[in-house]
Amino acid sequence: MLRFSNPDSSVLFADKAKELSTNAHFDKGIAKALNLKGLLMKDHGKAAAAITQFRSSILHYRKINDKRWMANGYNNTGLTWDDIGKKEEALSCYDSALTLYQEISxxxxxxxxxxxxxxxxxxxxNYLTSLDYYLKSLKIYESNRAGNAPIKMVLANIGxxxxxxxxxxxxxxxxxxAVAIAPxxxxxxxxxxxxxxxxxxxxxxxxAKSExxxxxxxxxxxKADYKRGLVAVTNELGNLKIKKGEWKESLALLNEALQIAIQSENNEGQSIAYNNLAGVYSKLGDINHALVAARNALKIANEYQIPEQIELAFKNLSEIFIRMKDYKNGYEYYFKYTNYRDSVFGKKKLEQFYELEKKYELDKKQSEINLLEKDAALKKVAFAAEQNFRYGLIGLVAGLCIFFGIVYYSVTTKASLNRKLQKQTEEILKARALRAQINPHFIFNSLNSIQFLIMKVESAKAFDYLAKFGLLLRKIMDNSEKNLIPLSEEIEILKLYVELESLRFDDSFEFKIETVVPDPTALEVPPMVVQPYIENAILHGLMPKQGDRKLVVSFSQQNGSLLCxxxxxxxxxxxxxxxxTRKSKLFASKGMQYTSERLQAMNKFLNGKSEINIFDLNDNGKAVGTLVKILFAYA
Structure with a gap:
């Protein structure tokens, strides 16, 4: 195709077409030329220029009310926004395109x-949402017996x-x-x-199959001279050669990918190539070339906000500086790497979690709507039965039977639905609490602490930390499906958690867990309730404080209930x-919020009166700490 193989000629062709159409006052011709030029700019990495062309094209199509090509322009603009990572702008364009296409069926x-x-x-x-859209697209194509090309495209995207x-x-x-049906x-x-x-x-x-x-x-x-695709596949071949230990071939391929990326202004491709080259040079002991490549990768990735490459560049720089025995910069980039990895991973996982949460809320609302519709239909039947009253005693008896049957059915159906929704609420709140308890920040911080202890050659301490960390995760996951667990088990989990936090913060606070319950194995509590409050006390109460830091967790019985x-x-x-606020961080703990909501839900589910109260401790008006009281009324 001329568009891919000879872009310069294509641009000249588009400019000439626009000139001729302008002279002839032919809006459709102008719009087509602008759209073609936009595609050419997009194909060769010139996003800003492409968007300008597409917008101008849409304006000319609007003049002649050509909805199909207006929508095409919106789609092309959205794809270009996506190329440079502007998700919201892209989605807005797709919304406009979809509306126009629906208007013309x-x-x-x-x-x-x-x-x-x-x-x-x-x-x-957002992989779940993505898969949903792809499957909807595939269903339309297949049900309308579309050709192989579009079906192949969607199959590949699902892959x-x-x-x-x-x-x-x-x-x-x-x-x-997809390959089997590709033209x-x-x-x-x-x-x-x-x-x-x-x-x-x-x-x-x-x-072998990969190569x-x-x-x-x-x-x-x-053959198509498609530069963007060539950069990606050449980079990947270079990466494959790294895995096979074929360093010379790897360097040749990665440098080839880099040159194509530079020529085509493919910033992501350049960053990937530089990062891969940094890894190869480092393995070969060519530290100077490795350092230059890693710095180039980071510069480009930062400038164009390419998260995966920023993370990899930090990692490469850390390893390179440590090889140079520059431990200060090595550790600095190591912590930049782990913190960045933490934030990106956490954000993605939270987005996926909220996707599931949104789906749950939609299902819940739909269930409520279905119930209301059912109630309305039943009331209509009841009204009809009442109207038949004047036709005699038999009609009255029949009407009453129908009415009471309807009332009974409505009440039992509503009660059943409420129980189902209550159970769903409990399950999602339990999932929220589990997510809060073993959130990515805690996991990554723990792994980082283990790695850092190993790097400091504190192997005994690292082994102790790793053993406790593994045991804690296993216990949390083992208990995640249970509504209640023995108090003794909950105390053991809390002790492990606090010991890990103490190790992570270099034993900078004192703590004790007290139990004045005769038999902790005989009492049961909901799991994953107390931990968010301990976490909050350590991170937001104790760690910002200078001087002595103390944490006390106690369990006791009070009027037949359990008090923590x-x-x-x-x-x-x-x-x-x-x-x-000074650090521009959100203080409110999601873990505590979800735990409070979960206890409220469980109160209805288990007919209990559990509650959580938080008190500010003061000494002559000066804050001296915080006290949280958690009452388990159904323990």
């Missing part, structure tokens, strides 16, 4: 736009989602189906799919809020 373009939605959500880690979710056999299955003349589409297939095989450890697919992909993309108290001598809630 263009099913094929509706399916294409749904596919675009899927791509955007996939790029930003990408499975690959991102690390379900590589499923990814290979979809990629293989042979579609060099670009087939080349990209083969490249993805090669990546999936590589992740499965099938390097075969990647080489086939490179050949096809070279979490007391710290920290800076207090007011000062903690000020500290959080």
């Amino acid at each position: 263009d099913w094929e373009s509706i399916a294409e736009t749904l596919n675009n939605f899927g791509q955007s959500y996939r790029k930003h880690g 990408i989602v499975y690959e991102k979710m690390e379900k590589y056999p499923e990814a290979v299955s979809y990629y293989t189906r 042979p003349e579609d060099f670009v589409g087939l080349g990209i799919t083969l490249s993805n297939l090669g990546n999936a095989y590589e992740q499965m450890g099938e390097l 075969k697919a990647l080489n086939e992909a490179k050949l096809l993309l070279s 108290e979490v007391q710290d001598n920290g800076i207090g809630r007011v000062e903690a809020m000020k500290v959080a």
